[in-house]
Amino acid sequence: MTASEPTITVRQAKASDEDAVVGFTTDTWSDREGNDYIPRVFSEWIETDGETQRTFVLDVNDGEDIAGICQAVLLSEYEGWAQGLRVNPTYRGRGVSKQLSNAMFNWCRSQGATVVRAMVFSWNVAGLGQSRSVGFEPTTEFRFTHPEPNADSEPKLTVKPDATAAWSFWQESATRDALRGIALDEVESWSLSALTRAQLVAAADEDRLLTVFDGKTVGFTYRTRTFEQQTNSDSDSNSNSGSDSDTETWTEYAVAAWESESAAEAVYRAIEADAASIGADRTRVLIPESARWVGDTAAARVPIADEPDFVVSANLTDPTIGTR
Numbered sequence: 001m002t003a004s005e006p007t008i009t010v011r012q013a014k015a016s017d018e019d020a021v022v023g024f025t026t027d028t029w030s031d032r033e034g035n036d037y038i039p040r041v042f043s044e045w046i047e048t049d050g051e052t053q054r055t056f057v058l059d060v061n062d063g064e065d066i067a068g069i070c071q072a073v074l075l076s077e078y079e080g081w082a083q084g085l086r087v088n089p090t091y092r093g094r095g096v097s098k099q100l101s102n103a104m105f106n107w108c109r110s111q112g113a114t115v116v117r118a119m120v121f122s123w124n125v126a127g128l129g130q131s132r133s134v135g136f137e138p139t140t141e142f143r144f145t146h147p148e149p150n151a152d153s154e155p156k157l158t159v160k161p162d163a164t165a166a167w168s169f170w171q172e173s174a175t176r177d178a179l180r181g182i183a184l185d186e187v188e189s190w191s192l193s194a195l196t197r198a199q200l201v202a203a204a205d206e207d208r209l210l211t212v213f214d215g216k217t218v219g220f221t222y223r224t225r226t227f228e229q230q231t232n233s234d235s236d237s238n239s240n241s242g243s244d245s246d247t248e249t250w251t252e253y254a255v256a257a258w259e260s261e262s263a264a265e266a267v268y269r270a271i272e273a274d275a276a277s278i279g280a281d282r283t284r285v286l287i288p289e290s291a292r293w294v295g296d297t298a299a300a301r302v303p304i305a306d307e308p309d310f311v312v313s314a315n316l317t318d319p320t321i322g323t324r
């Protein structure tokens with residue numbers, strides 16, 4: 001190493017890193033609408049780090065600067081989630097992002113995880129390439145849809161909160177196969193984890209499960225997170241608006257699955273009525289990305305996000321993951 005080359009090491013993030021991190025993440029995607037969410041959530045990340053979450057930074061010359069940031073979260077006993085990987089433009093091209101990825105992999109493995117997943121926006125070609133270089137493999141792709149809450153919506157098919165029927169349908173559905181068994185996580189925003197029967201049972205008990213019948217089970221969905229978001233925030237990015245504008249109530253449906261166009265319409269009408277019943281202003285529903293599901297959604301006259309998103313995963317039982 002020459003005298004001009006900085007020493008860059010990975011360590012756990014701390015509160016005093018905030019100014020440096022905000023400095024290089026404010027305009028992460030300056031060529032696109034919506035701002036990076038890192039400046040808004042950094043302080044919360046530091047406060048909530050613990051046994052199921054760890055935020056890392058790349059320290060330059062023992063506190064001189066911060067070259068990057070990322071966070072790893074445990075979503076279950078065996079599932080890790082990688083998010084927020086950003087590299088300071090000053091240090092790009094040095095391969096330092098691999099240090100962050102390896103830190104996340106090794107921490108998740110030490111906590112008992114056997115898989116780590118991450119989401120990459122479909123337009124983020126550089127991010128997708130970086131993820132492949134460290135050991136992530138393509139897993140699935142999805143798109144968000146946005147049915148509008150409407151108290152007058154009436155599904156033409158029967159809708160009941162039947163967890164057993166929904167679980168049986170999910171187990172055999174093309175939706176499950178396309179999504180590799182994952183759906184929006186119930187706790188961690190902007191993350192996906194394995195859908196379990198227990199989640200559907202809890203959703204049914206809390207009147208959040210919508211199972212659609214046409215003689216037999218033909219579809220289902222269930223409501224997960226409900227939250228407030230500023231009205232000028234980008235609906236499909238975890239953005240940081242930095243203003244005091246009015247807020248809207250959003251509610252998410254972890255996945256929507258159906259077997260036919262008529263079932264899709266019933267699922268969406270049920271979502272519209274359900275969202276209205278809890279006072280939601282906007283919705284976000286996850287579906288697989290393909291002509292079939294997007295086409296059925298369009299036929300039901302439901303707004304669709306402009307672009308899909310990718311999910312990648314790394315198998316932590318592979319000893320080479322975390323060493324590349």
